[in-house]
Amino acid sequence: MYLVVVLLMGVLPVVSIVAEAALSHGGADLTLLIGKWFVVWSVGSRSSGSGIRGL
Helix, strand or coil: CHHHHHHHHHHHHHHHHHHHHHHCCCCCCHHHHHHHHHHHHHHHHHHHHHHHHCC
């Protein structure tokens, strides 16, 4: 249980931020990347998981 929380709220957003920053070659604002990926991983994946469990 705690592993899932750590992955969704810490590890996966950081990996996504680093990957997109590396691929954009410095063209993306770091603040926007941080906001985007923390929202995607914390809200989007949890909502998708709840929807799948409801089936």
